[in-house]
Amino acid sequence: xxxxxxxxxxxxxxxxxxxxxxxxxxxxxxxxxxxxxxxxxxxxxxxxxxxxxxxxxxxxxxxxxxxxxxxxxxxxxxxxxxxxxxxxxxxxxxxxxxxxxxxxxxxxxxxxxxxxxxxxxxxxxxxxxxxxxxxxxxxxxxxxxxxxxxxxxxxxxxxxxxxxxxxxxxxxxxxxxxxxxxxxxxxxxxxxxxxxxxxxxxxxxxxxxxxxxxxxxxxxxxxxxxxxxxxxxxxxxxxxxxxxxxxxxxxxxxxxxxxxxxxxxxxxxxxxxxxxxxxxx
Amino acid sequence: xxxxxxxxxxxxxxxxxxxxxxxxxxxxxxxxxxxxxxxxxxxxxxxxxxxxxxxxxxxxxxxxxxxxxxxxxxxxxxxxxxxxxxxxxxxxxxxxxxxxxxxxxxxxxxxxxxxxxxxxxxxxxxxxxxxxxxxxxxxxxxxxxxxxxxxxxxxxxxxxxxxxxxxxxxxxxxxxxxxxxxxxxxxxxxxxxxxxxxxxxxxxxxxxxxxxxxxxxxxxxxxxxxxxxxxxxxxxxxxxxxxxxxxxxxxxxxxxxxxxxxxxxxxxxxxxxxxxxxxxx
Numbered sequence: 238x239x240x241x242x243x244x245x246x247x248x249x250x251x252x253x254x255x256x257x258x259x260x261x262x263x264x265x266x267x268x269x270x271x272x273x274x275x276x277x278x279x280x281x282x283x284x285x286x287x288x289x290x291x292x293x294x295x296x297x298x299x300x301x302x303x304x305x306x307x308x309x310x311x312x313x314x315x316x317x318x319x320x321x322x323x324x325x326x327x328x329x330x331x332x333x334x335x336x337x338x339x340x341x342x343x344x345x346x347x348x349x350x351x352x353x354x355x356x357x358x359x360x361x362x363x364x365x366x367x368x369x370x371x372x373x374x375x376x377x378x379x380x381x382x383x384x385x386x387x388x389x390x391x392x393x394x395x396x397x398x399x400x401x402x403x404x405x406x407x408x409x410x411x412x413x414x415x416x417x418x419x420x421x422x423x424x425x426x427x428x429x430x431x432x433x434x435x436x437x438x439x440x441x442x443x444x445x446x447x448x449x450x451x452x453x454x455x456x457x458x459x460x461x462x463x464x465x466x467x468x469x470x471x472x473x474x475x476x477x478x479x480x481x482x483x484x485x486x487x488x489x490x491x492x493x494x495x496x497x498x499x500x501x502x503x504x505x506x507x508x509x510x511x512x513x514x515x516x517x518x
Numbered sequence: 519x520x521x522x523x524x525x526x527x528x529x530x531x532x533x534x535x536x537x538x539x540x541x542x543x544x545x546x547x548x549x550x551x552x553x554x555x556x557x558x559x560x561x562x563x564x565x566x567x568x569x570x571x572x573x574x575x576x577x578x579x580x581x582x583x584x585x586x587x588x589x590x591x592x593x594x595x596x597x598x599x600x601x602x603x604x605x606x607x608x609x610x611x612x613x614x615x616x617x618x619x620x621x622x623x624x625x626x627x628x629x630x631x632x633x634x635x636x637x638x639x640x641x642x643x644x645x646x647x648x649x650x651x652x653x654x655x656x657x658x659x660x661x662x663x664x665x666x667x668x669x670x671x672x673x674x675x676x677x678x679x680x681x682x683x684x685x686x687x688x689x690x691x692x693x694x695x696x697x698x699x700x701x702x703x704x705x706x707x708x709x710x711x712x713x714x715x716x717x718x719x720x721x722x723x724x725x726x727x728x729x730x731x732x733x734x735x736x737x738x739x740x741x742x743x744x745x746x747x748x749x750x751x752x753x754x755x756x757x758x759x760x761x762x763x764x765x766x767x768x769x770x771x772x773x774x775x776x777x778x779x780x781x782x783x784x785x786x787x788x789x790x791x792x793x794x795x796x797x798x799x
Contacts, residue, residue: 244683248685338680341628341629341630341681342625342626342627342628342647342678342680343625343628344623344624344625344682345624345626346622346623346624347622347623348622367682370682371681371682371683374682374683374684375683377685396622400619400621400622400623400652401623401651401652402656403655404529404655404656
């Protein structure tokens with residue numbers, strides 16, 4: 238495995254791999270790798286001949302007052318996990334390497350980036366789409382892998398790739414969960430034991446929603462009301478949003494039907510956590 | 519020469535060329551090719567092994583009430599000129615091919631796209647940067663060629679390519695002019711003989727500015743005043759702007775110094791024309 242910190246370096250190695258006809262798989266991450274990330278690496282390893290993982294805590298996707306400084310950066314551990322999973326190249330650039338001058342150029346996806354997490358994090362997705370564009374242009378992958386846990390991110394990036402004719406495929410892999418149902422997230426590290434216990438209510442609420450829909454409750458308002466009640470059991474849970482939306486357009490729906498995304502975000506202690514389920518009703 | 523209308527088609531031919539180690543040069547145009555465009559094709563032909571010209575009148579860079587319907591589309595003539603100049607591929611997609619669904623994803627370059635032409639055409643550059651991103655992603659060139667006549671466009675695109683790490687080089691070629699000094703433009707076709715005569719005043723004003731600067735007049739206000747007086751000789755000339763700006767940042771400068779762009783835009787009859795000179799003072 239090669240650890241590279243320069244754009245030139247990673248371009249060189251990928252060009253060599255491509256010249257040998259290798260299919261390049263790419264997993265962009267902010268590090269603090271957990272089994273969710275590793276599931277993406279494994280998918281890339283299975284479907285591609287050359288696997289690149291990037292580790293970059295991207296400043297442009299954090300808003301003012303958000304947790305960029307607190308964000309965990311256990312690089313040695315990340316490198317060990319990449320090595321164990323037969324990654325070919327880890328690209329871990331500095332901020333200066335990625336943003337050598339004030340960034341003036343932004344990729345924005347209208348409408349899809351505005352609801353849900355976009356409401357309280359208005360510049361978040363523009364930071365994500367911009368850094369993904371940069372990373373795609375640097376690495377030049379055939380396939381890039383994202384997690385379903387970040388459902389809106391996956392939808393926004395898919396649309397960006399379509400609209401801008403980016404020459405790669407996006408594959409979205411299922412959310413990986415702890416045994417207790419909590420979706421794996423680098424931000425789970427912020428939680429103490431009590432908060433972690435309460436955090437399991439997030440997925441419990443989503444499962445409840447799924448059960449209620451199966452039982453015939455199709456009114457979004459009633460469904461979110463039930464989820465709110467369940468989440469109220471966690472005294473430290475501050476709900477940001479609970480939304481039931483069309484899974485393609487992210488538009489709120491009143492009566493559940495078709496491909497539906499049930500998504501929520503909540504603060505629990507110092508952590509803002511998100512989770513979702515994708516349903517076909 | 520191959521004429522292709524599909525993204526898949528052009529990708530296939532470029533991939534073949536690249537597999538043979540060919541260097542790909544790309545000239546994006548809106549057609550109505552004149553000697554200015556052809557100078558870009560010739561530069562590409564000289565510096566690259568495989569030359570792609572795109573012809574696409576891009577709707578997203580026209581504002582409401584602008585001349586998209588009137589814009590000339592002499593495709594047969596364009597193809598003849600491309601063939602004469604040994605172009606390998608002409609990519610002439612339909613609007614549906616380029617925008618199969620409502621475009622939600624935009625590439626925007628802050629600050630640089632706002633002054634000069636950006637002031638009266640607020641969505642113009644976002645249309646240009648977005649379609650160029652799409653075309654670069656479709657064609658995958660090593661070098662793309664632009665004309666100095668569209669000075670602000672060249673500056674905006676260079677910055678976009680830098681900021682977003684697009685894997686290509688931008689080369690800007692000098693403005694090509696008629697014998698009377700008028701900068702070649704597809705929009706010159708809109709002018710009648712009388713208007714064409716007046717249009718030569720645009721470059722005359724820029725030359726006057728250059729002469730005055732050489733003679734020691736360095737105050738932008740005085741210089742633009744002199745240019746205004748000269749342009750007043752053309753009774754049908756309606757000035758949009760005359761600006762003297764830093765050639766990298768496009769910021770207005772009071773006292774002329776260093777790399778300076780003197781740029782102007784004016785309506786003459788039905789045509790909105792632009793021109794500029796780049797000076798090192």
